[in-house]
Amino acid sequence: MNKLVQAITRRDEDFGKWYTDVCIKAELMDYSDVKGFIIYRPYGYAMWENIRNYLDKEFKRTGHENVYMPMVIPESLFQKEKDHVEGFAPEVAYLTTFSKDEEEKMIIRPTSEVLFCEHYRKIITSFRDLPKKYNQWCSVVRWEKTTRPFLRGKEFLWQEGHTIHASEKEAREETLEMLHIYENMGRKLLAIPFVTGIKTEKEKFAGAVETYSIEALMHDGKALQSGTSHYFGQNFSVPFDIKFRDSDNLDKFVYQTSWGVTTRLIGAVIMVHGDDEGLSLPPYLAPTQVVIIPIRSQDERVKKAVNEIYSKLNDKGIRVHLDDTNKSPGWKFSEYEMKGVPIRLEVGPRDLEKGVCTISIRYNREKRQIPLTELDNLDGLLHEIHEAMYNRALDHVKASTHVLTDYSKFAETIEKGGYIKMSVSLDAEEIIKEEHQASSRVILDEPLLNEICPVTKKKATHTILFARAY
């Protein structure tokens, strides 16, 4: 083990410390001079680019268009929807100038619902103008008290989708379609099995009728809300007066949705897949999928071979990096382990004599020799790795989901980490939060486990997943 690896805390020693160690040592981010604002370094930002490229394609495939709204909001506009402003008021930051042309206070966007509402009001007249399905990629500012890289920051990167529809049915379908796109991104890109469901009244978005969430389970057994899709009904369209003339010639208010994911997803990937050697990236998200490390890099045969392999993999569209710097192979091994590159390929003179190379798989640290001719199947191996990482994470969720019908077991169960599934009356939520610091994550669309709530002894009405959460 070299300095790099020695330098990070073990997960079972201090998971929080391990997390920030990985963020720094894998060069995902750095702290900036303003507390709570981070610098997204190239390797971390490349992960966000891959998430963005994946989602942007999905959004466009499903008929969404990108726009860009101003980063400032007049305070009066922000105050039009009451729940919304109450939810965000404590976290608001302002833009000020020395100029005289500011007629009123301006908020730096914590989210842009009200700007979309104002714009939609202006551009909509007829049912023929509907639906409008817009999305925006930007950063937002929320003055959070405690911050943590990627998980909670005073500024973060995200996308916010905002759509308006002529009917409730269509808006509800949109809410679920976008939830499904997020869930599928977990399956296809992040190798994270998200649990999905509706949030309780207490946990829903400020201004929403219903909030759906994707929840992920971290290695330490805590849950992380990883994205949300909201059905707004007419909660915004009435105060913002977003009306259209319908085909029956009547004026009606539109039905609305919004949905978003943030750079928090990077945090989820770190805490689901990482291990004591550092980051471990699922192949389709990884900025570098394969790193080639020459052993005896001055050997002409080795030089020729690694360059050939590089070209071959690159031509196949694999994101490959050849590290032919003069650092020692051992140092390079640790570095790319820390950075979580899914496949490491070692090529030395003795390997070449036998027509083989050595492959190391990051997530399970398996090492094997393969004939050079088999490098044609490397995309198959990347797919296998993705599936295995997904299944390992799924097994963790399954093994960590505890079904309880007896509340007296809650205390010892929650200490194990993971989800606790219970059928309760809704007011059990507050009691559980207070007694165990565990919050309701989502309401599951599942039959009740029991008729009487084991917490309140009232009639059980909902089956809910509880967990301690980030």
Added chain:
Amino acid sequence: MNKLVQAITRRDEDFGKWYTDVCIKAELMDYSDVKGFIIYRPYGYAMWENIRNYLDKEFKRTGHENVYMPMVIPESLFQKEKDHVEGFAPEVAYLTTFSKDEEEKMIIRPTSEVLFCEHYRKIITSFRDLPKKYNQWCSVVRWEKTTRPFLRGKEFLWQEGHTIHASEKEAREETLEMLHIYENMGRKLLAIPFVTGIKTEKEKFAGAVETYSIEALMHDGKALQSGTSHYFGQNFSVPFDIKFRDSDNLDKFVYQTSWGVTTRLIGAVIMVHGDDEGLSLPPYLAPTQVVIIPIRSQDERVKKAVNEIYSKLNDKGIRVHLDDTNKSPGWKFSEYEMKGVPIRLEVGPRDLEKGVCTISIRYNREKRQIPLTELDNLDGLLHEIHEAMYNRALDHVKASTHVLTDYSKFAETIEKGGYIKMSVSLDAEEIIKEEHQASSRVILDEPLLNEICPVTKKKATHTILFARAY
């Protein structure tokens, strides 16, 4: 002519009014509730996405990496490089909160040099760490007094590249390489022939040793600075203490560059190519390259034919839109003319009987019938249109570049619009600005036209392009 077209001002009547009419009617943008901030609507934002995708690929091809820096800068950090802070101070906006944890004033980024400097200082130790070539896509805020859609706004979208190098030679090469990438984008994507050169001392960037610029000539004869590439030398690395241990074991300051283009490029495209019918887009930039309009859209043969044509073009990777709404063909013609779609394809029952369709080319309003079988060559036609639009713009630049050796002709010449090329002493710049409201655009790398400056009667030292400018 229908309402849409009637609604825009003619260019020769009021070019400024024509410009904003096109911005609004082509649905590129809308005004927001905060003066000086605009909403980038889907059609305008899609143009920016195409610019971004083109450049991002070029940046990555030439070894640059994307990062994201905070949107706030501590005021003390901003003040470290004196020319820099003097250049930006009047336009600065601040972030404020109700919280107690702000230790000092925070500026909302008008540009991010100082953040990159601080970060580079922290991550660089050895010559082995160099060069670092980072770029950032973001928005910046500058509190401008007068604003105009895309050309000058209180917030705009841009990319800012910031690189550090071990040697002056390498940094100077980088400055020119990026200038060349911008120039080439004009040739390949925007169909705009940029004139390139060095800015005079008076016009250069606050903090730069040298500023190179790409200048475009608008239809009305005014110039538009469309992008810049700066060589900083050690102007920032000394005050920010960005040092590295070189291979000769000595500590040295890095050499630095920065370069950027903004959404102003959208304004350049509008004013170079647009006409009295609205926007006219070069094909490789156009969000929609071909629009198909069925004549008698209820005719089953027409329906089948347009869907087949749509699929065929779409499969070829052409950005094609089929408008089968029940608006009248005439209305659609005007709409897509206003939006500047390069090729319109009309398909009616009588065309189909003859096995043809009608093609209308936006930029020269040429109309012709072509056999349906020739639709296979549509990408060839798109290329032809691009070349013709570029050449038309180039002819305009050539015809509008006036060489003067006699200053008494300046007044009448500048009224014609375009560039005036003169060999002058550098202090002529200020006189010309005061007497004719024309500024120096770039210093040309060309031999002197005369030995004595026709303005000051001193020794002529530089051949400069002058113009009135946006």
